[in-house]
Amino acid sequence: MEWLRNLLVWLRSPRALLIIGGLGFFYVGFNFLAVLVASGADQRQPVDAIIVLGAAQYDGEPSPVFQGRLDHAYSLWDEGIAPLIATTGSNQPGDRVTEGFAGFEYLRFEGVPETALLVITDGASTWEQLLATARQLRQRDLDSVVLVSDPYHALRLTQIADEVGLDASVSSTDGTTSIRNLARETAAVSLGRILGYRRVDNWLGGVG
Numbered sequence: 001m002e003w004l005r006n007l008l009v010w011l012r013s014p015r016a017l018l019i020i021g022g023l024g025f026f027y028v029g030f031n032f033l034a035v036l037v038a039s040g041a042d043q044r045q046p047v048d049a050i051i052v053l054g055a056a057q058y059d060g061e062p063s064p065v066f067q068g069r070l071d072h073a074y075s076l077w078d079e080g081i082a083p084l085i086a087t088t089g090s091n092q093p094g095d096r097v098t099e100g101f102a103g104f105e106y107l108r109f110e111g112v113p114e115t116a117l118l119v120i121t122d123g124a125s126t127w128e129q130l131l132a133t134a135r136q137l138r139q140r141d142l143d144s145v146v147l148v149s150d151p152y153h154a155l156r157l158t159q160i161a162d163e164v165g166l167d168a169s170v171s172s173t174d175g176t177t178s179i180r181n182l183a184r185e186t187a188a189v190s191l192g193r194i195l196g197y198r199r200v201d202n203w204l205g206g207v208g
Helices: 002-011 014-038 064-079 099-110 126-141 150-166 179-195 196-204
Strands: 048-050 084-087 117-120 146-147 165-172
Touching: 002 064, 002 084, 014 150, 014 179, 048 064, 048 126, 064 084, 064 099, 064 146, 084 099, 099 117, 126 146, 126 150, 126 196, 146 150, 150 165, 150 179, 150 196, 179 196
Parallel strands: 048 084, 048 146, 084 117, 146 165
Antiparallel strands: none
């Protein structure tokens, strides 16, 4: 066990701390650039379904962010990208309506027939929403999807989709991306790539 003692001694040395810190800084910086480059991706192509990631709703009325996602999904559906739109998201404590149902009602009012809508009400986080949607789509023998969310979300979406078994591309909304959102996504991607997004979601109680 001499080698282990030597390793522990080395890890406590200033040189080791400097090297480890430098590698960590490079890794996080690399992920920041990856999130930034992927931000705003529009990879629309014909698929089986369009998935709208849930966002806040107020007693059935989609928030501006959620409405932007729903309007974008409607445009994709109207363009013929997919015959089916899945709206996702559970409800927060005290809410009478789920995000998924609020999205369903909004799109139905916009003219999308019920037969072209699938409501997924399980999932308070991105990972949970995509997992629940993947299960429902597999029951219909569907797997190729276009994911609709805000620009900063694009990289993590595709990686989570791959983890839950979806053949996914992303078509982002026209929303703006703040440094805060980029930093948050960078942290989530940095952890998810090492630990797996399911484990990160369990540890953090849902990362959005």
